[in-house]
Amino acid sequence: xxxxWRTEKLPTRSLSRDIALVCAxxxxxxxxxxxxTVGLGLPVWLPMLMSAVVFAGAAQFLFVGLVAAGxxxxxxxxxxxxxxxxxxxxxxxVGDALGTGWLRRIAGSHLMVDETVAFALAQxxxxxxxxxxxxxxxxxxxxxxxxxxxxxxxxxAVGDTDALGLDAAFPAVLLALVLPNLRLPRTRWAALAGTxxxxxTTPFLPAGLPVLLALAGVAxxxxxxxxxxxxxxxxxxxxxxxxxxxxxxxxx
Amino acid sequence: MSSGTxxxxxxxxxxxxTYAFRLAGPVLRSRVTLPARAEHLLTVAVVVLLAALVAxxxxxxxxxxxxxxxxxxxxxxxxxxWRRAPFLVVxxxxxxxxxxxRLLGAS
Numbered sequence: 001x002x003x004x005w006r007t008e009k010l011p012t013r014s015l016s017r018d019i020a021l022v023c024a025x026x027x028x029x030x031x032x033x034x035x036x037t038v039g040l041g042l043p044v045w046l047p048m049l050m051s052a053v054v055f056a057g058a059a060q061f062l063f064v065g066l067v068a069a070g071x072x073x074x075x076x077x078x079x080x081x082x083x084x085x086x087x088x089x090x091x092x093x094v095g096d097a098l099g100t101g102w103l104r105r106i107a108g109s110h111l112m113v114d115e116t117v118a119f120a121l122a123q124x125x126x127x128x129x130x131x132x133x134x135x136x137x138x139x140x141x142x143x144x145x146x147x148x149x150x151x152x153x154x155x156x157a158v159g160d161t162d163a164l165g166l167d168a169a170f171p172a173v174l175l176a177l178v179l180p181n182l183r184l185p186r187t188r189w190a191a192l193a194g195t196x197x198x199x200x201t202t203p204f205l206p207a208g209l210p211v212l213l214a215l216a217g218v219a220x221x222x223x224x225x226x227x228x229x230x231x232x233x234x235x236x237x238x239x240x241x242x243x244x245x246x247x248x249x250x251x252x
Numbered sequence: 253m254s255s256g257t258x259x260x261x262x263x264x265x266x267x268x269x270t271y272a273f274r275l276a277g278p279v280l281r282s283r284v285t286l287p288a289r290a291e292h293l294l295t296v297a298v299v300v301l302l303a304a305l306v307a308x309x310x311x312x313x314x315x316x317x318x319x320x321x322x323x324x325x326x327x328x329x330x331x332x333x334w335r336r337a338p339f340l341v342v343x344x345x346x347x348x349x350x351x352x353x354r355l356l357g358a359s
Contacts, residue, residue: 018339025343046259053267063266073254073262084270086301091277093298098278105282109274118302165350168325171310172346174302175326176333181299190296191303198304203315214304221296
């Protein structure tokens with residue numbers, strides 16, 4: 001049932017190091033969020049409150065961009081919610097990584113962001129998923145909010161994070177974590193189909209919706225033979241098939 | 253621009269709505285036992301969502317093309333990941349490539 005989860009065994013130290021790298025990058029992006037928000041003339045408390053309460057970078061940037069441009073705050077909330085709607089399917093898929101009991105679910109749910117989900121997805125077995133989810137979630141929450149506070153008060157010292165290439169780091173992080181799953185042919189086809197839908201609709205639809213529409217790609221994994229659930233073999237062919245998971249042309 | 257009260261209310265609603273999205277999955281899935289096929293498809297769905305996030309955040313900015321520097325960096329990161337480079341190398345290579353291209357004048 002869990003055959004799709006990554007089987008590679010990574011030592012805990014490298015997990016902590018990888019998470020620390022992502023936290024450092026996100027702290028700098030958080031600092032830019034604080035600096036940009038205040039620079040746009042919005043109140044000093046807004047970036048800090050928003051980062052603690054919403055804790056979703058893309059929706060936060062979108063929200064402050066819209067209200068700073070004079071947009072209706074209700075429209076900005078709707079836009080932010082649309083961007084964050086992907087957390088519903090995220091929660092269904094990684095819900096077991098939070099652990100059991102109400103306290104873990106209530107606190108753990110707030111830590112659910114793209115990186116937490118991706119780190120949990122990349123682990124083998126329930127115990128490691130649980131550990132990765134909480135370690136990544138709490139570390140990211142602390143570093144993101146610390147970065148926002150520094151940026152809010154540090155202001156101009158933050159500078160342009162694009163010059164550091166950090167906008168390329170976010171997709172690279174997710175790609176590195178999701179890549180082992182893309183070595184499964186049916187999953188790869190679903191991802192390629194979904195990605196094509198998202199890219200094709202991005203020019204026309206509001207932010208967030210194209211990524212949700214990518215879920216149509218799941219049909220590519222769900223249709224076909226009746227026993228589709230068993231169609232993807234266990235991803236233990238990592239050593240045997242040293243080829244690109246990005247390539248859709250392999251001769252399976 | 254919006255008043256402080258409006259911004260406060262908007263932040264509260266956005267935070268509450270986002271939290272409801274996050275809580276829905278963990279709470280609902282603890283109440284039902286999903287068949288193996290549904291579990292599998294949920295995992296595929298997350299991989300698809302993350303892949304779409306990778307593609308849209310690598311290639312697009314707003315409703316248009318992000319410019320060459322960012323996709324080039326992500327492509328270098330992808331190449332490193334494909335060659336099974338360590339995570340650290342993947343991420344730093346992607347950021348460094350984009351940063352150097354921008355230093356050279358690419359957008």
